[in-house]
Every structure is written in C-alpha cells, then in structure tokens.
Amino acid sequence: MAPPGLKVTVKRWSAVASWTWTADDDVCGICHMALDGCAPGAAGPGDDSPVVWGKCAHNFHLLCISTWLQSKTSCPICRRNWEFAPSAPPPSATLAEDG
Amino acid sequence: MATAASEAALDASWNAVVAAFARRTVPPTPPRFDASALGVVRSAGAAELLVELCTEQVRSDIAERLVPAFWQKFEWARAGGAARSPRRAQCAFFAAVHDIVGELSAHAAALLALEGQLLGGSGAREGARVPQLLLHAHSLLLVRVPPGLDYTLLAVTFWDQSFRDHCAHLARHRPRRAPARAAEPCERDSDGEESESEGEEEEEGGDGEEAAVMDAPGASGDGLRALLTPAHVSSVEAFAFARASGASAHAADGVPMEVEDEGGSGRDGRRSELELRLAAFSLCCAQLARVRWTAFVEEPLQLLLCARLRAHIHTTCSAQFGRRQLERVLGWLSRQLLPWLDAISAAADARVGVGWAGAPLPPPRRPAPPSVWAVRLTQFVHETFGSLRSAELFDIVCDFPDSRAALLDLALCLRHTHQHAQLAASLRAALENRLLRPGVATAQVLQLYIQTIQALHLLDPTGLLLQRVSAPVCDYLQRRTDTVHQIVKSIIDNAAAPELGAPLLADGDGADSDADGSAGGGGRAAAPLDAALRWRPLAADADIAGSAAARARGDVLSMLVSIYGSREVFVSEYRAMLADKILGPAGARAFDADHERKNIESLKVRFGEAALQQCEVMLRDLTESRRVGRVLGEAAAPREGTLDGAFNVTVLSRSCWPALPDDEGLAIHPTVERSLSRFERLYAHHKSPRKLVWKRSLGAVKLDLEIGGVTVCDVVCTPAQATILLHFADEGRWALRQLAEKMGVDATALRRKMSHWLSRGYLVEVEGAAEATFEVAAHLGGGGQELAQAHDDDDGGGDAAGSAADALEREKETGVLTAFISNMLTNLGALPLSRIHTMLKMFLSGTRKYDQSEAQLDALLMRLVEEDKLEFAAGKFSLKAAQT
Structure with missing residues (x-):
C-alpha cells in the first residue's frame, strides 16, 4: 500500500439535520397535521407549536388538546381520562453515555 | 339660276367661314367672321352643319396633330428616361402642356366665336361642344400614351420637381435663423445673380439639401432657359410678371410669390431660374385646370404626395424612438406640403395669361380644395406612421423605458387609425419569430415580456391589446421549465438587476412604500417606471373582472404569476430556491438573512402572510440553529478527534422545508460522525423532548488539502465528497467496492461522487487492477492554476452530481x-x-x-x-x- 500522499484539513463542516419530537406518532390526532409541523393557528413549528404527552401515551399539539379539553376531559383517541404526563419519555441517549 | 347663284354664294360663304375658322392664333384671338358670309350660311339653314363640320375638323386636328405632338415631346423619355433626367422631364411636361393647351384654347376660342355668331344663341348644343372637345382631348391623350413611356412616372416626376422647387423657395424665404445654422450647401442660381445660403431646419435637412441641389442647374445645362424654347420662356415670364405686378387677386392666399428683381429691372429683368420654374409650374397648373384635365392632375399628385410622405416618415423616423416624431412629421406636412397644395390650388384659380378671351365657360375644375387634402394627408401620415411603428414595435419594446416617446406617438396614431388589429398581429408575429426561440434565455424572454406589458399598457390602458399579444408568450413560458425559477430569481436578485426586479416589486397597490425601500438601488430605471405604473385608468373601467383589472393596471407581477394560474406553485418555487441558497455550497454562514427577510416581506405583500409563513420559518430555523450552535458549543468541552470549532449544524423544521432527500444510508467519515453524534446528544439533552434526524448528504464542507507537497486551500464540496477525501487521507488506495461498503452507498453512486475529485486530478484510477481501484494522485498537475479552477468548478460540479442523484x-x-x-x-x-x-x-x-x-x-x-x-x-x- 502506497504511503498516504494526501492530507486533509477540514476548515468548516456545515451539517444539516431536521428535528422531530421524540414521539411515537407522526401526526397530531386532532388536527392531523404533522406533530413537528404547525398546529392550526400557531405561528410556526417547534417552540410555537409545543407537543404534550398524556399518561395514555398519546400526544397532541398543546394548542389542539387545550381546545379539546375546554369541552371534554377524555383523550380524543382512547377515551380514557386525560392527564398530562409530567414530561416526555426519556430520550434514548443521554449525556451520561457520552464517550 | 338663282339656285346656282345662291349655291355659289353659299359655297363661297361656307369656304370663307371655314377658312376664317382655320386661322387660329396662339395665344387665341377670336377669329373675325364675315357677317354677310355668316348670313348666307345661316339663311341656307346650314349653320348647324357648319358648326358640326368645324367641330369635326378640330376633333381630327386634336387626334392627328395635337396629341401626337404632345407625346412627341417625350420621345426621349421612353424606357425610364424621365427618371434619369427629372429636370428635363419637368420642362418637357411643361412645354407639352403649354403647347397643347395653347392650341386647344385657340380651337375653343374659335369654336365659341363661331357658335356665338352663327347660331346666335339658338343652337341646342351651344356651349356644350367645347367641354366635350376638351374631354375628348383628355381621353385621347391618356389612351395614346406611347408604348414604353411611363406616363405616371413622368407626371409624378413633374410634380416632384415642382415640389422641390417649392421647398427651395420656402427655404429661401423663411426668416433667417441663427447664423450657426447657415452651414448648408449654397444655393446658386443659374444666373449667378444671387447666392444665398440658408440653413434648413434640422429635421427637414434632407429636403432642404435636395432642393438646394435641384436649384443649381449649373454646367449640366438643364436650366429652364436651356431646355425650353424662347417662346415658352417668354410666355412664362409674361405670366410671372402678370402675377407679380398685382394682376393676380391671389397675393393674400398664402403663396408668397415674391419677386426678387433687384435693381428694378422690371419686366425685362432676367428672373432667377427658381422663380421661372415656379412661374412655369403655376402656369401649367392654371392651364391644366383651365382645360379640366383632372386625371392628369390628381392621381399622380396623390401618388407623389403619399410617396413623399412615406419617404419622409421612413427616413426621419424609422428606428428613432427617443424623441416624439409624429408632431414633427405633421409640422413638416403643414409647413411644406400643404402650402404647395395651396399654391397649386391658387394657380388653378388664376385668370392671368390663360383662357380664351371672354369665353363663357363654367369655372375651371380645380384639384380638391386644400382642406380636403389636409385631412386626407393627415390621415395618411397617421396610417403610415402607425404602420411603421407597428412594424418596429418589437424593437420599441426592446428599448422600452427609453422608447416611451415612440409609444406615445403610436398611441396618438392609433387614436386616429384604429390599427390595433394590425399592430397586435405584427407584434405577435415578431415575438414569435424573434423571441420565442429555444436559443433565448428564459430570463430574457421574461424581461421582454415585462417590457411588453409595460409598453402596451402605455399604448392601450385597457389591456385588450396586451391580451391579444400575450397569449403565445404565456404559452411558451409555461412550457419552459425554469420560468417560475426565473421569476422568483428576478425578484430576489432585484438589487443586481433593478430593471427587472423594480417593476416586479414596485407596482403592488399597497407596496409602494415598501418597494421604495427595496428598489432603492434601481433609481434610474425605477423613476420613470413608477410614474408610468402609477397611471390609472378612468373610473369607468373600475368594474372589470379581476384578471382584466390586473391587466389594466399593468400589474406586471400579477401577469407573470397568472402565467401559471396559481400562487402556490410560485411560492413553492421560491421556497425551493431559498432552501438551495441556505443549504448551498456557500453554506448558511454566507447567507444574507436580512436581505432575504426583506424579499419575503415584499412577497408577503403580494401573496399574503399565510403563503409565506413557511419561508419565514425557514429563516427562523437558521437563526435558531446559530443560537443553539453557540449554546451547545459553550456547553461542551473540546474533545480529541472531533471537529470542534469548525463544526456547525443547521437544524430544520422538516414540515416547512421543501422535500429534503433521504440520507441514502450515507456514512460520514468517523471523525465527523463523532462530532455529529456528540452534537446530537447535546441537542437531545438541551432541547428535550426533541431529537435530531441527520441529513448527512446535505450541507457543505470547506477544506484545505495537500497532495505531494502542494496545498490547495478552501475547496468547497459536499459532505459525501469530503468523506471520500478523508478516507483517502487515511489510506492512499481504495477499491471502489470496499469504499462503497464503508460509506454505505452503492458503487455507481460512489463513482459518480468520486468523479468530482477524479476530474480535478486529486484521485486517479489504478490501471491494471483486478477491480476498480483508486488512489491519491502522486502530484498535482497545475498547482496554482488548479486552485483557481477548483474554486470555480466546485459550486456547480458538486451540485449537479447531487441533484442528479x-x-x-x-x-x-x-x-x-x-x-x-x-x-x-x-x-x-x-x-x-x-x-x-x-x-x-x-x-x-x-x-x-x-x-x-x-x-x-x-x-x-x-x-x-x-x-x-x-x-x-x-x-x-x-x-x-x-x-x-
């Protein structure tokens, strides 16, 4: 094998990624828009259209479920009583595993 | 016996009368008939018969002598001779008319006298014979035009020469202007008595010069005196004197027949050549009118006038779009042509030197009165001018902001002539022939279409004209795949190309204030356009349906968008461009978000907030990514084997971006992959409950590389291409299959990606290997040159390969x-x-x-x-x- 005659120095690497919620569903069960898209009436996706988890493991746009909860108290999909889960399921990889 | 005696008396009387009748003189003096002879004829009841006989004599004289003699004078002019020596044709025409009219006058005078004295007012057909004879002569003349002689050309030449004389005369008698103008060639009379140099008006320069030349017979010997017999010359001089000395009642009718007899030479003074010619012309007109030969007059005259006007319009106006021309042409018409017509008309009225003494003829028939001519010719000017400009409309459109004057002229013509259909057809044909060709770039087609919209809006604010013309262009643009792209691009690049971008943004109803900001760079082009586009039709048009209203407003962008019929297609194309720009090889760093935000704002005005919300989110993603990158960069301690400072990530909101390609399972080089996963973990922690999905094939990499001691700086490429290089930096030689496995792509795709480096000579294929194998080049061929070239190619090359995949x-x-x-x-x-x-x-x-x-x-x-x-x-x- 010839000795490597090439030396590469990376000066800048602009990577591209898209974000998504760590949720099982793709679309909000109420508005049928993508969870990582825009809830109806929201200014934009992401921070402007937050997603919430219920204890029943169903997730919706916060805006959508709030509107729903004004008239009902059940989950619109499984009809169980709706309770907010305290937080999202823990992400699969944590900082502790780093390295 | 008595009968024999009376027969003899009648015979003698008859012969005496006929002989007296045959003794005509030119100029005519009524013949003296022996009263007793007349009495004998009358009492024999042969009066009518005698008159008929005399008439018949005149008739045959006309047919056998006068008409051949008339055409005899043009023997030389056959086969185009008239065109070769116009001056001679003019003189010959004059002489011929002068002679034949003289003869005819003599005949007429004699006949009238005979009728008057012999029939004494009792004849049924008294007074009808002379007009009949004149008509007869007229028809005979026209019927017996010798073969090979172009009579029309001859007559036109005659009128034309006279018109030149008239122009020269006008030029001479026009009040002097500034001395600087007097640089035209000198006019010199044949006599050399006077030489004047008078500057023609600039726009009439052509005619002025011509006139000057025509007025200088000089050595060629085509002066009037050389070409005419002394008898003719003296007749003309007599006529001129009669007019000049006030016998004419027409001094005030706008024809300044000034006489320049210096030194009071009076009747004997030799008049200038020009004056003589003018006088000859007037005389000729008067004579023609006297014998009522209208066909001799009007047809060639009209031909000439139209030809003159057409020539004038074509020489002075064609391809001159910068100034208003129509007014000048009309001015020329009223200053040069109409006075001449007045002169003709006045000459026809003249009672000096022609006619037959006391003849009770009805007033001579004149050419149509000048007012009729003026109307007719003005219409002709409008039509000719309109046709010229219609034919040139494509060029006018090409020059558009600079050719406003031409358009305003054309609009004025259209108001008179209603040539809209012709105009639309010719522009349509020109567009199809010259613009809608595969070789013309879409941007150019669009640019011209925009100019067409604006130009036609100026021409026809109702937009109907545009509707007729635009159909083929729209159809064509629809077939071109990059039209939307170009329209959007032209909006975005408006700073670079103000003439295209400014009208696009500047004409929205509510957009004016905003447009002033965004189109500020385009100052020169924008100012007249704004003025043009602010123009609004009258309120009567206000209730036209939507698209028609847009058309009527000359709303360029609406027209362009309506090529597609849908704003969504338009906006999504813009989105795709924005994505390309942000993720392109220059990278998010170089991206000018402020400028883009401004663009989005201007588009919002046109398309509404909702349509552009996604684009806004795209920009917000960009700033958010920078922020997150900063925060995470601070949070994480630098670590070995990663690309710390050089690494940045753009995090996209998937739903708002155009379709992004999947990863195709591409595996980035482990060094970079470590950075990616580190960032991913940090992000998941920081922004929980969100996570990242890498788009490994997207993005841009900038690297320095060193081959065989030569360094190439700032090479920009795609991540896949960079990964290939990084692998080759680790190991100098790879089998294609192995590397493909390592990178998780198939071999053909990999080869396509590698071709980027192969073409630059950084990598080479190993020859003679069992399977396709590549290795790092031993050295670089071009060195420094290569560097520059690498920079140039990188943008396109990488992109093309990527987009093909x-x-x-x-x-x-x-x-x-x-x-x-x-x-x-x-x-x-x-x-x-x-x-x-x-x-x-x-x-x-x-x-x-x-x-x-x-x-x-x-x-x-x-x-x-x-x-x-x-x-x-x-x-x-x-x-x-x-x-x-």
Whole structure:
C-alpha cells in the first residue's frame, strides 16, 4: 500500500439535520397535521407549536388538546381520562453515555 | 339660276367661314367672321352643319396633330428616361402642356366665336361642344400614351420637381435663423445673380439639401432657359410678371410669390431660374385646370404626395424612438406640403395669361380644395406612421423605458387609425419569430415580456391589446421549465438587476412604500417606471373582472404569476430556491438573512402572510440553529478527534422545508460522525423532548488539502465528497467496492461522487487492477492554476452530481406513489387533495415511508394530470375516464 500522499484539513463542516419530537406518532390526532409541523393557528413549528404527552401515551399539539379539553376531559383517541404526563419519555441517549 | 347663284354664294360663304375658322392664333384671338358670309350660311339653314363640320375638323386636328405632338415631346423619355433626367422631364411636361393647351384654347376660342355668331344663341348644343372637345382631348391623350413611356412616372416626376422647387423657395424665404445654422450647401442660381445660403431646419435637412441641389442647374445645362424654347420662356415670364405686378387677386392666399428683381429691372429683368420654374409650374397648373384635365392632375399628385410622405416618415423616423416624431412629421406636412397644395390650388384659380378671351365657360375644375387634402394627408401620415411603428414595435419594446416617446406617438396614431388589429398581429408575429426561440434565455424572454406589458399598457390602458399579444408568450413560458425559477430569481436578485426586479416589486397597490425601500438601488430605471405604473385608468373601467383589472393596471407581477394560474406553485418555487441558497455550497454562514427577510416581506405583500409563513420559518430555523450552535458549543468541552470549532449544524423544521432527500444510508467519515453524534446528544439533552434526524448528504464542507507537497486551500464540496477525501487521507488506495461498503452507498453512486475529485486530478484510477481501484494522485498537475479552477468548478460540479442523484431518488419514489394513488382512486373514485394526502400518510409506512408535504403531493398530482393520467375537476382528482 502506497504511503498516504494526501492530507486533509477540514476548515468548516456545515451539517444539516431536521428535528422531530421524540414521539411515537407522526401526526397530531386532532388536527392531523404533522406533530413537528404547525398546529392550526400557531405561528410556526417547534417552540410555537409545543407537543404534550398524556399518561395514555398519546400526544397532541398543546394548542389542539387545550381546545379539546375546554369541552371534554377524555383523550380524543382512547377515551380514557386525560392527564398530562409530567414530561416526555426519556430520550434514548443521554449525556451520561457520552464517550 | 338663282339656285346656282345662291349655291355659289353659299359655297363661297361656307369656304370663307371655314377658312376664317382655320386661322387660329396662339395665344387665341377670336377669329373675325364675315357677317354677310355668316348670313348666307345661316339663311341656307346650314349653320348647324357648319358648326358640326368645324367641330369635326378640330376633333381630327386634336387626334392627328395635337396629341401626337404632345407625346412627341417625350420621345426621349421612353424606357425610364424621365427618371434619369427629372429636370428635363419637368420642362418637357411643361412645354407639352403649354403647347397643347395653347392650341386647344385657340380651337375653343374659335369654336365659341363661331357658335356665338352663327347660331346666335339658338343652337341646342351651344356651349356644350367645347367641354366635350376638351374631354375628348383628355381621353385621347391618356389612351395614346406611347408604348414604353411611363406616363405616371413622368407626371409624378413633374410634380416632384415642382415640389422641390417649392421647398427651395420656402427655404429661401423663411426668416433667417441663427447664423450657426447657415452651414448648408449654397444655393446658386443659374444666373449667378444671387447666392444665398440658408440653413434648413434640422429635421427637414434632407429636403432642404435636395432642393438646394435641384436649384443649381449649373454646367449640366438643364436650366429652364436651356431646355425650353424662347417662346415658352417668354410666355412664362409674361405670366410671372402678370402675377407679380398685382394682376393676380391671389397675393393674400398664402403663396408668397415674391419677386426678387433687384435693381428694378422690371419686366425685362432676367428672373432667377427658381422663380421661372415656379412661374412655369403655376402656369401649367392654371392651364391644366383651365382645360379640366383632372386625371392628369390628381392621381399622380396623390401618388407623389403619399410617396413623399412615406419617404419622409421612413427616413426621419424609422428606428428613432427617443424623441416624439409624429408632431414633427405633421409640422413638416403643414409647413411644406400643404402650402404647395395651396399654391397649386391658387394657380388653378388664376385668370392671368390663360383662357380664351371672354369665353363663357363654367369655372375651371380645380384639384380638391386644400382642406380636403389636409385631412386626407393627415390621415395618411397617421396610417403610415402607425404602420411603421407597428412594424418596429418589437424593437420599441426592446428599448422600452427609453422608447416611451415612440409609444406615445403610436398611441396618438392609433387614436386616429384604429390599427390595433394590425399592430397586435405584427407584434405577435415578431415575438414569435424573434423571441420565442429555444436559443433565448428564459430570463430574457421574461424581461421582454415585462417590457411588453409595460409598453402596451402605455399604448392601450385597457389591456385588450396586451391580451391579444400575450397569449403565445404565456404559452411558451409555461412550457419552459425554469420560468417560475426565473421569476422568483428576478425578484430576489432585484438589487443586481433593478430593471427587472423594480417593476416586479414596485407596482403592488399597497407596496409602494415598501418597494421604495427595496428598489432603492434601481433609481434610474425605477423613476420613470413608477410614474408610468402609477397611471390609472378612468373610473369607468373600475368594474372589470379581476384578471382584466390586473391587466389594466399593468400589474406586471400579477401577469407573470397568472402565467401559471396559481400562487402556490410560485411560492413553492421560491421556497425551493431559498432552501438551495441556505443549504448551498456557500453554506448558511454566507447567507444574507436580512436581505432575504426583506424579499419575503415584499412577497408577503403580494401573496399574503399565510403563503409565506413557511419561508419565514425557514429563516427562523437558521437563526435558531446559530443560537443553539453557540449554546451547545459553550456547553461542551473540546474533545480529541472531533471537529470542534469548525463544526456547525443547521437544524430544520422538516414540515416547512421543501422535500429534503433521504440520507441514502450515507456514512460520514468517523471523525465527523463523532462530532455529529456528540452534537446530537447535546441537542437531545438541551432541547428535550426533541431529537435530531441527520441529513448527512446535505450541507457543505470547506477544506484545505495537500497532495505531494502542494496545498490547495478552501475547496468547497459536499459532505459525501469530503468523506471520500478523508478516507483517502487515511489510506492512499481504495477499491471502489470496499469504499462503497464503508460509506454505505452503492458503487455507481460512489463513482459518480468520486468523479468530482477524479476530474480535478486529486484521485486517479489504478490501471491494471483486478477491480476498480483508486488512489491519491502522486502530484498535482497545475498547482496554482488548479486552485483557481477548483474554486470555480466546485459550486456547480458538486451540485449537479447531487441533484442528479436526488432526481433519480425522487423518480423511484414517485413511481411507488403513482401506483398507490391510482389504486386508491380506482377503489374510491374522485378524491380531494387533502384526503389523498392523509390516506397516503396512513398507509404508506415502513421501508417506503411517505414523507411529502401536501404541496409536493399537489405538484405530483398536477404533473399526473398534465401527463393525462389523472383528471382534476371540482377540486377532486380522479382517474382519466379512458383508463378506468
């Protein structure tokens, strides 16, 4: 094998990624828009259209479920009583595993 | 015996009368008939017979002598001679007319006298014979034009020469202007008595010069005196003197027949050549009018006038779009042509030196009065000018902001002539012939279309003209694939190309204030356009339907968008461009977000907030990514084996971006991969409950590389290409198959990506190897030159390879989707877009996951409709009837 005659120095690497919620569903069960898209009436996706988890493991746009909860108290999909889960399921990889 | 005696008396009387009748003189003096002889004839009841006989004599004299003699004078002019020596033709024409009219006058005078004295007012046909004879002579003249002689040309030449004389005369008698103007060639009379140099008006320079030349017979010997017999000359001089000495009652009719007899030479003074010619012309006109030879007069005259006007218009106006021309042409008409016509008309009225003494003829028939001519010629000017400009309209449009004057002229013509149909047809043909060609760039087509819209709006504010012209251009632009791209690009690049961008942005109803800001760079081009575009039609037009109203407003952008009929297509194209720009090789760093935000604001005005919300989100993603990158960069301690400072990530909101290609399982070089996963973990921690999905094939890399001691700086490439290089930096030689495995792509795709480096000579294929194998080049060929070239090529090369791969990918995906959609529609009938979208989302999962946005699906469905596979009606898609 010839000795490597090439030396590469990376000066800048602009990577591209898209974000998504760590949720099982793709679309909000109420508005049928993508969870990582825009809830109806929201200014934009992401921070402007937050997603919430219920204890029943169903997730919706916060805006959508709030509107729903004004008239009902059940989950619109499984009809169980709706309770907010305290937080999202823990992400699969944590900082502790780093390295 | 008595009868014999009376017969002899009658015979003698008869002969005496006939002999007296035959003794005509020119100029005419009424013949003296012996009263007793007349009495004998009358008492014998032969008066009528005698008059008839005399008339017959005159008739045969006309046929056998006068008419041949008339044409005899033009023997030399056969086969185009008249055109070769116009001056001679003029003189010959004058002489011929002068002679024949003289003869005819003599005949007429004699006949009238005979009628008067012999019939004594009792004859039934008294007074009718002379006009009949004149008419007869006129017809004979026209019928007996010798073969090979172009009479019309001859007559036109005659009029033409006279007109030149007239122009020269006008030029001479015009009040002197500034001395600087007096630089024209000198006019010199044949006599050399006077030489004047008078500057012609600039715009009439052509005629002035001509006139000056025509007025200088000089050595060629074509002066009037040389060409005419002394008898003719003296006749003309007598006529001129008669007019000049006030015998004419027409001194005030606008024809300044000034006499320049210096030194009071009076009647004997030799008049200038020009004056003589003018006098000859007037005399000729008067004579023609006297014998009422109208066909001799009007037809060639009209021909000449039209030819003159056409020539004048074509020489002074064609391709001159910068100034108003129509007014000048009309001015020329009223200053030069109409006075001449006045002169002709006045000459026809003249009673000096022609006619037959005391003849009780009805007033001479004149050419149409000047006012009729003026109207007729003005109309002709408008028509000719309109036709000229119509034919030139394409060029006018090309010059547009600078050719406003020409358009205003044309608009004025159209108001008179209503040549709209001709104009639309000619512009349409010109556009099709000259613009809608494969070789013309779309940007140019668009640019010209925009100018057409603006130009025609100036011409016809109702927009109907534009409607007729624009159809082929719109059809054509629709067929070009990059039209939307170009329109959007022209909006975005408006700083670089103000003449295109400014009108696009500047003409929105509510956009004025905003446009002033964004189009500020285009100052020069924008100012007149703004003025033009602010113009609004009258309120009467206000209730036209939407698109027509847009057309009437000259709303360029609406017109352009209406090529496609849908704003969504337009906006999604803009989105695609924005994405390309942000993710392009220059990278997010170089991206000018402020400028883009401004563009989005201007587009919002046109398309509404909602349509551009996604684009706004794209920009927000960009700033958010920078912020997150900063925060995470601070949070994480630098670590070995990663690309710390050099690494940045753009995090996208998937739903708002155009379709991004999948990763194709591309494995980035481990060094970078470590950075990626580190960032991913940090992000997941920081922004929980969100996570990242890498788009490894997207993005841009800038690197320095060193081969065989030569360094190449700042090479920009795609991540895949960079990974290839990094692998080759680790190991100098790779088999294609091995590397493909390592990078998780198939061998053909890898070879395509490698070709970027192969073409630059950084990598070379190893010859004679069992399988395709590549290694690092031993040295670089060009060194410094290579560097520059590498910079140039990188942008395009990398992109093209990438997009080709993307297209392939998309094609595969589309095939699956199409099959799925057609099955769905077979089972469920017609469905609306949103329904199809949801169903695809529901059913397509697993390996072939459906991840397109609704707009993308719409584009796909529309393409299928275009390909005749689907039908679209009432908001629902269905299978084409024939296929079901």
